[in-house]
Amino acid sequence: MRRLRRRSSILAIACLMISVVTAAYAFGSSPEAGTSRRVLGPGSVTVTLQVERSRFEPARLVVRQHSTVTFRIVNHDPIGHELIVGGDEVHARHEAGTHGQHGAVPGEVSVAPGETATTTYDFHTPGVLVYACHLPGHFAYGMAGEVVVRAARHPSSSTAK
Numbered sequence: 158m159r160r161l162r163r164r165s166s167i168l169a170i171a172c173l174m175i176s177v178v179t180a181a182y183a184f185g186s187s188p189e190a191g192t193s194r195r196v197l198g199p200g201s202v203t204v205t206l207q208v209e210r211s212r213f214e215p216a217r218l219v220v221r222q223h224s225t226v227t228f229r230i231v232n233h234d235p236i237g238h239e240l241i242v243g244g245d246e247v248h249a250r251h252e253a254g255t256h257g258q259h260g261a262v263p264g265e266v267s268v269a270p271g272e273t274a275t276t277t278y279d280f281h282t283p284g285v286l287v288y289a290c291h292l293p294g295h296f297a298y299g300m301a302g303e304v305v306v307r308a309a310r311h312p313s314s315s316t317a318k
């Protein structure tokens with residue numbers, strides 16, 4: 158009887174540990190994990206976005222204006238995703254739309270399960286743009302990131318003469 162009780166308490170602890178680990182997977186390890194502080198550009202740069210459990214990593218990029226960013230999306234998930242880059246209007250349209258496949262428009266690409274896809278986007282205007290996946294439920298789940306576009310440091314001296 159005593160042995161049985163001990164066994165069931167071990168089982169309870171094991172269940173608790175499994176749920177803690179599951180929660181850690183679901184919410185990520187720290188708020189800093191998905192951010193990148195490095196300022197990219199100007200000019201052509203390539204950024205690799207890892208996709209795992211319907212999240213982009215990193216989930217924040219900082220680029221100088223007049224950067225041409227090639228996004229390389231590595232999908233580690235067993236389900237398809239997409240990367241859509243743009244402003245509020247672009248995201249509202251895609252969230253409401255039913256586009257199945259992307260690829261022809263710069264900044265819009267579909268990525269099959271376990272595959273890698275690329276798309277290129279020009280960032281010219283300072284501000285904040287968003288990249289997101291608009292497959293049903295993914296954006297609401299949090300499958301999005303932001304690109305902070307910083308003004309060129311010395312716009313007059315960099316292209317003078």
Ligand SMILES: [Cu+2]
Binds near residue numbers: 211
């Ligand atoms: Cu997705």
